[in-house]
Amino acid sequence: MKQGLIFLPTLLKVKEIKPEIPAVATFRLPKPDGFIHKAGQFLEVSLFGKGEVPISISSPPSYEDILLTIRSTGYVTSAIHSLKEGDALGIRGPLGNSFPYEEYKGWDILFVGGGIGLAPLRSLLWEMLYHREDFGRIILLYGARTPADLLYPWQYEEYEKRGVEILLTVDRGDEKWRGNVGVVTTLFEKIKIEPERTVAYVCGPGIMIRFAMRDLVEKMGIAPSNCIATLERHMKCGVGKCGHCVIAEKYVCIDGPVFRYPEIKMLERYDDPW
Amino acid sequence: MRAQDDITNVEKLKKQPTICSFCGCGCGLYFFPEGFLVPAQNHPISRGKLCLRGWSYADLRFTPKRLKAPLVRRNGKLEETSWDETIHIAGEALKSLRDKYGGEAIGVLGSARASVEENFTLHQLARKALRTKNIDSFYRLGFLPSEKFSFPDLEGAEQIILLACDVAERHAQAASFVIGALSRGAFLYVIDPRLPQMGKLASIHIQPSPFELLKEAEDFIENLDVRESTYLLYSSEITLYGWAYEAQRVIEKAVTKGIKPLFLCDYANQKGMVEAGIHPQGGLSFYEMLDEARKGNIKALVILCDNPPERFPELFREAREKLEFLLVIDPLRSEAVEMADVAIPGTFFFEKEGSVINAEGRRQGLHPTVPPTLERNEIDTLLALGAELGAHIPYPSGELVEMERKEWKPEIAPTPQNVPNPDYPFTLLLDPSYIWSGTAMAQATFIFKRESNIILSDFPDGFVNINSEDAKELKIRDRAIVKIETPLGSLSLPAYTTLRAGRGVLLFPLYLWEKVSKALGGVEIDRSLGMPIFKPLPARIEEE
Amino acid sequence: MAILAYRKIRKENLMELLQKIASEEELIAPVEMFGGEALFQPVKDVRDITFNYVNTLFPPKQFLLPRFEKILTYKKEGEEFKVEEIIEAPRRTIFGIRPCDVEGIRYTEHFYSGKMFNREDLADPHFMARRNNLTIISVACLNPAPTCFCVCCDGGPFLEKGFDLQLTDLEEVWLCEVGSQKGMALVERFSPLFEEAEEKEIQRRKKLEEEVLERFGPYPAFSGATLRNITRGDIPRQVWESLGERCIVCGGWQFLCPLCFCYTVVDIGNEEEGYRARVWDSCHYEGYSRLAGGPNPRKGRDRRRERCIFHKFSWQYVERMGRHGCVGCGRCVITCMGYVHMPQTVWEIRSAFREEKYKKEAKVR
Structure with missing residues (x-):
């Protein structure tokens, strides 16, 4: 981004397009x-000629390229x-705040993902x-609609090899599916x-975040401020100007997209953050 | 001439208001070349207020859908051509077809998006140059003859009856007048099988069965204790519930009781268009023209500012294949333009001199408010075409048009439709509320396009509205595919559960009527009204 | 910032000053339209300016944040794209702007400069360029319209800051208050046209300010209670639903409000060549917060209205923006199709709390 010209995109050539699951592909830039x-x-x-969409970065900061996993849902993404x-x-970017990382070194990490x-x-x-x-246990709980909708299946083996405990679930199984059936909660x-030394990172559809966060706090006993989620909104500008992403007084593009549970609970009084 | 002076002095032009070209309310607004507008505060109808459509009207200034230059189809592709050559080509083509097949083989479609003067010129062209009686317009859909009235009178109303019209959705300015009257203590009665926004504000909301709407309305009016200023608002929707003569009887009844009826036209210049002579004059009606074209009997069509594919996509495509020549004059690069042999750019309301007549019967002037971008306007084009065809067409001066303007009353005759009436639990009904969805005008805007496309992107193939309570009883999930059976046929659609539909009513959006009527055994059109003969049908519904 | 200096200017000298400004840069001033309304327009000849107006229906925010604005162009040249950000910022002076609109510009600037988030690196280059090239000569209000309620909203009828020059009509002369260095430079540049103001004239202006306060219309004052209720979020759902039922979703309020500034972005052109533009948007529209694929967190009209009022009147925003989001210009009163404008909304919230049936409801929440 050039100094001051916050609306000017940097043009990059797509290096690779990797189809993942139906209607989802990963773009390497x-x-x-x-x-x-x-x-x-x-x-x-x-x-x-089509427009702009906010897409979260799926590659880690230390990785050599930018990976964007995009689902084709609307006018721009299908283009x-x-x-x-x-x-x-x-x-344009990177924009928005980020997941707390340094703060939780030495903790157990619980990832809760949906779709x-x-x-x-x-x-x-x-x-x-x-x-x-730097980290203790890493657990990944992940759910999708059907076994065919589970994202990055080719990576699960690698995760397990590196010491991630993976539990998968689907809403509707098929004849081959042997795993859990039901929602991610x-x-x-x-x-x-051990709830006092565990931090939960949650991301998925709004309704899933809502119930997962509630259960994490009420059933699992994790402190609310250690429940962290990313919210999804239609950010048109990404730099806190257009107003489309506001939830109560929070601008998701600048104050977010990462929020802690107490913050989201506060927003719930005035608006529907899910 | 004043127009000439004005065009050279843009600074002065800004001071003239123009009229919104969406619905029949006829709001006045100031339009600026920078692509923004201001509602006219001293205008009797807009009073500083505009609806979503009105605000979006400014988008037309920079619309990407603008047709910028004349196009002629060569080797299957539309190519830019000079004005003179285009008009010459169009004139020659029409002339040869007229001489070969006679005028009866040519159809002419006018528009409520064009001014009274333009429609008048088109009418003259059709009669004098093309020698055809096939004159009509898709924008005549649902036009009923009506008396003059004045919207501001509603402000002092004591009682208002909304007879089957969803004003909040379709005539927002009228809705504003109604809410204004309510805040001054007026009584609002809504007679509608649906639950429109106004239904919630009403003192009494009667939700009759669609079959009995007109009868209930008549009973209600009969028993109403009519006050001094009682108004009845109705629109073309009323003809969906029964025969036009039945509807007219209700209105006549209201008049004898001292109620003032207000007919809300659907389109900006619908009334002006009809009065300028765009209605069947012994010739074919708009639907018949396309139907005859499909059969090969109509060889050429001249379309002014209209886009029939937005209502009848398949019928128009079939008709187009058989047509030997299609001329479209339109400011928008619509689907019809893409299919045309010759397309000539037209102008928007804010670019032209002329007049329009709104639902009230109020004749309002249009003034060019932006510097002209085109070499010629529609009138020039039509006059030049007339000259090419060897006919003299008078210039449509204001005085001439005023003199020639005629009220027109269609002959309303009952057309029997024999539908078996088994005892089904539901009634299927056309819902004209989303009338602007998918139209060329809506697609040419930015914000309104987004808003009107919400329903299209959620339900690209249409939907059927079912009452949430009914859906719960029948265990129909929202957005599940349902099968609807009627005595005339059956169709499968996603269900959309809302409270908008009353109990026992299924609503289907009017903009997709081709689809529904096809599934139910073909479209029939009431010639006199241009409305489909699609009366409420008994129906059954079940999830597939 | 306090007033830097007091000057006065004779009526004919003011016209001369404006004519000089008009010859050098774009002068925006109220002009009478065909129907008798006054609207802000670029003026070449100062004789076109009208002084016979209270406030224009359209705030001059159009000149800072146009309704339709090209922000960048793109063109494919060979394999590469040529992309340029267009910043159009002519030198402009606005004359005749009312204090409420000046306050609106100050509010908008606080937001667009990124100061709201303490992120001045994210300042909007288009808005800021135009703001920096803009000189504001405001005129204090002596005769408020029946719809005005700025006195309840810290939006007038006289201001202490935000303008470059503030004029007050003292019948034979105009009193000029200089509010900024830009205003000072203007006064010094055209110093032969100005005179030092006398103490009695300054006193007269103070007296006028007090007199004007008596002339305000019937619209209710904004009590702190409303702000408190909105901040706490304990307004009964029925209030929003009742307001939503009358809302026609026209968006006019947001377009006419001097403190509203949401927009949407559209691409015009094809893949090869075209431009990207932004167009005003309104939070009352259904598509405004709709996400790709269909979910909409604010589907109901009541939800959208609640969100709008929260933005205008919650302490959360007051804290970030430095003031609440209404200056009392009264335009929503004129333009609201459903008669559920700002004063009406506030009035209904307040009366809901007075009514017994809602009190229980509020406690339950």
Whole structure:
């Protein structure tokens, strides 16, 4: 981003497009000069003639490229999906705050993800795996609609090898599925944690965050301020100008997208943050 | 001439108001070349207020959908051509078709998006140059003859009856007058099988069965203790509940009781268009034109500022294949333009000199408020076409048009529709509330496009509204595919549960009527009204 | 900032000053329209300026944040894209702007400069360039319209800061209060046209200010109680629902409010060439906070209205923005189609708390 010109995108050539699950693909972009991001931040991805969309970065800060996992849901994202390798994609950012990382060194980490919500968590998960010795247990609870909708299945083995305890669940199983069936909160009963030294990172659809956070606090006994979630809003500008992403007085693009549970609870009085 | 002076002096022009070209309310506004507008505060209708559509009207200034230059189809592609050549090509094509097949093989479609003068010129062109009686417009849909009235009178109303019209959705300015009257203590009665926004504000909301709406309305009016200023608001929707003559009887009844009826036109210049002569004059009506074209009997169509594919996508496509020549004059690069042989750019309301007539019957002037971007306007084009065809068409001066303007009353005759009436638990009804969804005008704006597309992007293939309570009883989930059975046929659609539909009523959006009527055995059109013969149908519903 | 200096200017000298400004840069002043309304317009000849107005229906925010604004252009040249950010910021002077609108500009500037978030690196380059090139000559109000309620909102009828020059009509002369260095420079540049103001004229202005306060209309004052209730979030749902039922979702309030500044972004053109523009948007529209794929956290009209009023009147925003979000210009009173404008909303919130049936409700929450 040039000094002061906050709306000018930097154009990058797509290096690789990796289809993940139906309607979801990961786009690999080279890092422009001086690009440093933190886990949890997002980019405004723009395709000229179509528009801009906020996409969270799924690659860890120490990784050499930028990885963006994009689901084709709307006008712009479906156009991004029709791109070919070598086509230009504009980015602005990194924008927004980030997941607290330094603060929780030495703690046990609990990731709770739902659907495409694994993408922003992946950035933090990998960063922790690169510095595995700094953290205690790492548990990943992940749920999707069907077994075919589980994101990054090819990475699970690698995660386990590096000492991540993975529990998967689906809403509707198929004949091959042997694992858990039910929403992601049903997995909470299957794990034993030490709540006073555990931090939970939650990302997924609003309704999932809402119930997962509630159960984490009420059933698992994790302190509310150690429950951290990223919220999703339609950020048009990403720099706190357009007003589309406001939840009560918080601008998700500047004050967020990462919030702690007490903050979200406070917003619930005035607005619907989920 | 004043117009000439004005065009050279843009600074002075800014001081003239213009009229919004969406619904029939006819709000006055000041339009500025920078792409913004201000509602006229001293205008009797807008009073400093505009609805979402009105505010979005400014977007047309910079719309990406603008047709900027004349286009002629060569080797299957539309190519930019000079004005003179385009008009010559169009004139030659029409002339040869007229001489070969006669005028009856040519259809002419006018528009409520064009001024009275333009429609008048088009009418003259059709009669004198093309020698055809096939003159009509898709914008005539649901037009009923009505008396003059004045919106500001509503402010002093004591009683207001909304007879099957969703003013909040379709005539926002009228809704504003109604709410204003309510805040001054007026009584509001809503007679509607749906639950429109105004239903919640009403003193009495009667939700009759759609079959009995007109009868209930008649009973209600009969028993109403009519005060000095009682108004009845109704719109084209009323003809969806029964035959036009039945509807007219209700209105006549109201008049004898001393109630003042207000007919809300759906489109900006609908009344002006009809009075300028755009209605079937012994020739074919708009639907018949397309139908005959599909059969190969109509060889050429001349369309002014209209986009039939937004209402009848498939019928128009089939008709287009058989047409030998299609001329479209439109400021927007609509679907019809993309299919045309020759397309000529037109102007928007804020770019032209002329007049429009709103629902009240108020004739309001249009003034060019932005510097002209085109070489010619529609009138120039139509006059030049007339000259190419060897006919003299008089210049449509204000006086001439005023003299020639005629009220028109369609002959309303009952057309029997024999529908078996089994005892089904539901009634399927067309809901015209989302009338602007998907239209070329809506697509040319930014904010309004987004708003009107919400329903289209959620339900690209249409939907059926079912009452939430009914859905609960029948265990129909929101957005589940349901099967609707009627005596005429059946169709499958996603269900959309709302409180908008009354108990026992299923609503289907009017903008997709081609789809519904096809599934139910083909469209029939009431010639006199241009409305589909689609009366409430008994229906059954179940989740698939 | 306190007033830097007091000057006075004769009526004919003011016209001369404005004509000189108009010849050098763009002068924006109220002009009478065909229907008798006054609207801010670029003026070449000062004889077009009207003084016969209370306030224009449209605030002059159009000149700082246009309704439709190109922000960047793109063009594909060979394999590469050429992208340019367009910043259009002509030198402008606004004459005749009312104190409420000046306060609105100050509020908007606080937001667009990024000061609200303490993130001045994220200042909006388009807005700030235009703001820096803008000189404000405001005119204090002596005759408020029946719809005005600025006196309850710290938005007038006289201001202490935010303007470059503030004029007060003292019948034979205009009193000029200089509010900024930019204003001081203007006064010094055209010093032959100005005279030193006398103490009695300054006193006269003070007296006028007191007199004006008596002339305000019937619209209710904003009590602290409303702000407190909104901040606590304990307003009964029925109040919002009742307001939502009458809302026609026109968005006019947001377009006319001098303190509203939301926009949406549109791309115009094809993949090869075109431009990106921003267009005013309103939080009352259904598509405003709708997410891709359909979920909408503020689907109901009542929800959207609650959000709008929260932005205007919660302590959370007062803390971040330095003031609450209403200057009492009264434009919403004129433009609201459902007659649920700001004073009405506040009045209904207050009366809800007086009514017994809601009291229980509030306690339960």
